[in-house]
Amino acid sequence: MTTYWCEHAWVPADGAVDGVLVEVDDGGRIASVSRWPVPPAGAHVLRGLVFPGFANVHSHAFHRALRGRTHGGGGTFWTWRQGMYDLASRLDPDNYLRLATAVYAEMAVAGVTAVGEFHYVHHPPGGGRYAEPNAMGEALREAATAAGIRLTLLDTLYLAGGIDTPLSPEQRRFSDGSVEAWAERALGGDSGAAIHSVRAVPRAAIAEVVSLVDGRPLHVHVSEQPAENEACVAAYGLTPVRLLAESGALGPHTTAVHATHLSAADIEALGSTRTAVCFCPTTEADLADGIGPARELVDAGSPLSLGSDQHAVVDPLAEARALEHGERSRTGQRGRFTPDELVGALTSAGHAALGSPDAGVLAAGAPADLVAVRLDSPRTAGCLPAQVVYAATASDVHTVVSNGRVIAADGQHGTLGDVGALLGAAIEELWA
Ligand SMILES: [Zn+2]
Numbered sequence: 210m211t212t213y214w215c216e217h218a219w220v221p222a223d224g225a226v227d228g229v230l231v232e233v234d235d236g237g238r239i240a241s242v243s244r245w246p247v248p249p250a251g252a253h254v255l256r257g258l259v260f261p262g263f264a265n266v267h268s269h270a271f272h273r274a275l276r277g278r279t280h281g282g283g284g285t286f287w288t289w290r291q292g293m294y295d296l297a298s299r300l301d302p303d304n305y306l307r308l309a310t311a312v313y314a315e316m317a318v319a320g321v322t323a324v325g326e327f328h329y330v331h332h333p334p335g336g337g338r339y340a341e342p343n344a345m346g347e348a349l350r351e352a353a354t355a356a357g358i359r360l361t362l363l364d365t366l367y368l369a370g371g372i373d374t375p376l377s378p379e380q381r382r383f384s385d386g387s388v389e390a391w392a393e394r395a396l397g398g399d400s401g402a403a404i405h406s407v408r409a410v411p412r413a414a415i416a417e418v419v420s421l422v423d424g425r426p427l428h429v430h431v432s433e434q435p436a437e438n439e440a441c442v443a444a445y446g447l448t449p450v451r452l453l454a455e456s457g458a459l460g461p462h463t464t465a466v467h468a469t470h471l472s473a474a475d476i477e478a479l480g481s482t483r484t485a486v487c488f489c490p491t492t493e494a495d496l497a498d499g500i501g502p503a504r505e506l507v508d509a510g511s512p513l514s515l516g517s518d519q520h521a522v523v524d525p526l527a528e529a530r531a532l533e534h535g536e537r538s539r540t541g542q543r544g545r546f547t548p549d550e551l552v553g554a555l556t557s558a559g560h561a562a563l564g565s566p567d568a569g570v571l572a573a574g575a576p577a578d579l580v581a582v583r584l585d586s587p588r589t590a591g592c593l594p595a596q597v598v599y600a601a602t603a604s605d606v607h608t609v610v611s612n613g614r615v616i617a618a619d620g621q622h623g624t625l626g627d628v629g630a631l632l633g634a635a636i637e638e639l640w641a
Contacts, residue, residue: 237612262322262578264559267516309352319603336381357616364395480509489518490531
């Protein structure tokens with residue numbers, strides 16, 4: 210039995226409280242949580258405020274190599290996408306293992322203990338098959354294991370270059386060619402599933418996927434850009450959300466990613482079916498997507514989680530704050546989400562969207578994932594623990610425990626070391 214004593218910790222119902230002892234069993238799960246005013250002998254002391262582990266619900270690991278390389282000349286979402294295709298064409302299972310290991314290590318030091326990898330670079334450039342058809346997905350699994358974080362591989366179906374549009378040459382490696390071939394490759398193990406978008410998956414195929422996924426997490430990009438809505442309405446007479454609804458794709462196992470440009474009827478369709486939504490605020494700002502109706506979705510019934518998507522920023526605390534700041538800018542009102550709701554989006558709602566509804570909470574039975582945040586840094590000194598989510602950054606995360614084990618401390622990864630050096634080497638190799 211390992212014990213962690215937290216100077217302050219974020220616990221169910223009460224939020225930030227003082228003096229909490231967390232006992233961890235040999236399987237890496239929390240055995241007990243109790244109030245304990247001073248550290249008992251032998252406990253691992255975690256100063257500051259300890260949150261449950263953060264879930265990064267939406268990741269494309271390779272996009273990290275685009276950070277700081279897409280801003281020349283301004284550009285648009287669509288010119289950014291062209292740069293992403295260039296990068297995707299350079300990936301193979303070996304270099305993707307090195308890149309993803311570095312990216313997941315960056316997440317680990319930022320407090321992420323579980324990631325949802327929306328994975329669509331399945332096949333060799335041009336569209337053949339690797340000898341091991343899941344070689345790219347296996348590289349991602351190995352990378353997450355090396356970084357010490359849990360991975361939900363959201364194996365993504367990608368069939369078309371747009372509605373009624375064939376795949377472009379650079380998109381061919383994303384496609385299995387049919388739902389049957391995708392399911393045969395992707396659904397043999399414990400993977401979650403994803404529909405890339407209503408652009409890349411035709412109407413009939415969406416319904417076929419729904420019949421196959423059988424309770425696995427199902428994620429889908431929805432209405433990130435107005436152009437997607439316009440194309441969908443022109444082709445089907447339905448918004449993307451309505452198209453998904455009529456295909457049976459909405460429900461509590463489904464997560465709609467972005468959900469930026471929605472009608473009132475779309476919000477009602479998502480909320481009334483308890484479909485989850487994942488916002489990626491730093492990406493949505495970086496790509497000029499817009500600000501989605503987060504509060505309205507939660508009020509309608511949709512659980513809300515967060516993702517770093519293209520990794521222009523990897524900082525879960527910054528995502529939570531950007532969510533609230535977006536709401537404030539959009540509505541002219543402060544306090545659109547309570548601190549407890551923001552922490553829930555970072556933790557319990559996120560893990561649930563990744564198929565682990567028991568995770569992301571400091572309670573007996575949950576995986577022992579702890580994120581300790583300094584309260585004495587230049588950013589956080591003087592903050593009330595209950596409100597530090599409005600001020601802290603990933604730089605204030607000093608210790609990260611995943612499944613009961615310390616995986617990162619003081620910005621260094623426990624086994625992989627200096628994350629900046631890892632990232633620099635992996636990214637330089639790709640662009641060389
Ligand atoms: Zn995405």
